Amino acid sequence: MTYENILVSQNGHTQTITINRPNQLNALNKQTITELNDALNAANQDAETGVVILTGSGEKAFVAGADIKEFADFSVEKGRELAAQGQQLLFSFIENMTTPVIAAVNGFALGGGLELAMASHIRIASANAKMGLPEVSLGVIPGYGGTQRLAQLVGRGKANELIFTAGMISAEEAKNWGLVNHVCEPEEIMDLANELAAKILKNSGTAIASAIRAVNALYSEGGQKGFDTEVEEFGKCFGTADFKEGTGAFIEKRKPNFRA
Numbered sequence: 001m002t003y004e005n006i007l008v009s010q011n012g013h014t015q016t017i018t019i020n021r022p023n024q025l026n027a028l029n030k031q032t033i034t035e036l037n038d039a040l041n042a043a044n045q046d047a048e049t050g051v052v053i054l055t056g057s058g059e060k061a062f063v064a065g066a067d068i069k070e071f072a073d074f075s076v077e078k079g080r081e082l083a084a085q086g087q088q089l090l091f092s093f094i095e096n097m098t099t100p101v102i103a104a105v106n107g108f109a110l111g112g113g114l115e116l117a118m119a120s121h122i123r124i125a126s127a128n129a130k131m132g133l134p135e136v137s138l139g140v141i142p143g144y145g146g147t148q149r150l151a152q153l154v155g156r157g158k159a160n161e162l163i164f165t166a167g168m169i170s171a172e173e174a175k176n177w178g179l180v181n182h183v184c185e186p187e188e189i190m191d192l193a194n195e196l197a198a199k200i201l202k203n204s205g206t207a208i209a210s211a212i213r214a215v216n217a218l219y220s221e222g223g224q225k226g227f228d229t230e231v232e233e234f235g236k237c238f239g240t241a242d243f244k245e246g247t248g249a250f251i252e253k254r255k256p257n258f259r260a
């Protein structure tokens with residue numbers, strides 16, 4: 001498949017998807033969302049891909065938001081559809097992928113850009129990154145899951161302040177808030193993402209998929225359902241080849257090989 005707005009590259013079991021509209025600071029237009037859905041769907045179904053890294057092209061932006069020029073004349077109905085389709089095709093889709101997604105935030109992550117990073121399973125950032133949900137400065141609210149995921153990740157008070165002020169926080173502040181896990185120099189971000197991917201790839205892909213479903217159950221279903229999902233997913237692991245390999249390797253005092 002050839003894409004207009006994204007680049008896809010494979011290095012072993014790690015796939016890197018780069019949003020590639022640098023002249024528009026990688027803003028997410030409809031075409032880009034469709035292409036991302038297509039590539040991520042393929043990666044999620046590809047047994048050879050164990051981790052996906054998402055990043056932005058150029059030195060300035062991860063993604064500077066949804067494409068404002070594309071939606072500026074939308075009606076109420078089209079606005080609703082924009083959020084619903086975007087959430088379904090990309091943001092909720094990523095969160096529910098069973099292949100882990102690392103967002104390598106290499107510059108501005110604003111509006112839909114921060115929402116894309118927050119839908120990913122893990123976030124790292126370069127020291128020059130700036131993050132925010134500035135939608136209220138445009139007379140709209142975050143519509144790609146931002147009101148929900150920011151509050152989940154950093155708490156309601158901090159989320160409200162960032163949303164109401166349309167402000168931006170630095171990578172270091174984002175780390176202090178728990179919004180990103182690691183901050184590094186801009187030129188090191190892909191190495192850091194690949195190092196993290198390599199650590200993940202040493203472990204069982206089926207067990208990681210179960211862990212994603214169990215953690216997500218807390219947010220999608222809440223309360224006891226999260227614990228119930230954990231019990232189900234835990235049980236399912238016992239029927240996998242990876243479980244036999246992992247426990248067998250421990251007992252035989254050797255390293256497991258989940259990707260033989």
Ligand SMILES: C/C=C/C(=O)SCCNC(=O)CCNC(=O)[C@H](O)C(C)(C)COP(=O)(O)OP(=O)(O)OC[C@H]1O[C@@H](n2cnc3c(N)ncnc32)[C@H](O)[C@@H]1OP(=O)(O)O
Nearest residue numbers: 023024025027064065066067068069110111112134143144
């Ligand atoms: C459901 C989700 C909703 C949303 O996500 S709403 C959008 C939320 N995002 C924003 O409001 C951020 C918009 N962008 C900016 O405020 C600024 O950019 C920056 C602060 C990120 C950078 O400013 P500077 O360094 O001066 O660059 P520049 O000249 O503004 O941008 C370079 C080119 O990129 C285009 N661009 C930037 N962000 C977007 C966007 N979100 N949608 C559409 N185009 C965008 C510009 O227009 C321009 O393009 P040209 O050179 O053709 O004029």
